[in-house]
Amino acid sequence: MTKSNKFSPEVRERAVRLVQEHRGEYPSLWAAVESIAPKIGCVPQTLLEWVKRAEVDAGERPGTTTAEAQRLKELERENKELRRANDILRTASAFFAQAELDRKLKS
Numbered sequence: 001m002t003k004s005n006k007f008s009p010e011v012r013e014r015a016v017r018l019v020q021e022h023r024g025e026y027p028s029l030w031a032a033v034e035s036i037a038p039k040i041g042c043v044p045q046t047l048l049e050w051v052k053r054a055e056v057d058a059g060e061r062p063g064t065t066t067a068e069a070q071r072l073k074e075l076e077r078e079n080k081e082l083r084r085a086n087d088i089l090r091t092a093s094a095f096f097a098q099a100e101l102d103r104k105l106k107s
Helices: 009-025 029-040 044-057 066-106
Strands: none
Touching: 009 029, 009 044, 029 044, 044 066
């Protein structure tokens, strides 16, 4: 099940930029997020996640960047496909080896 993206990337970027620009006007990051989230039309927790993700992508916060996560996902998918192909080839090889043995015994 995929979650729908209610907000466009442009809205997300604008919201994150607003938080970053006005962060100094509030005592904490959470206070800035709580103030700006209703103006964007999202819940504060969602906006906080966007801000954290933007900070990770910018290298300001430790963690896996969006690009790295996407690349890892692609590699895992490719690995899964290769394992499946190897299983098919292994099964086919065993089948043909057995068929060759059966043919030699009948001769």
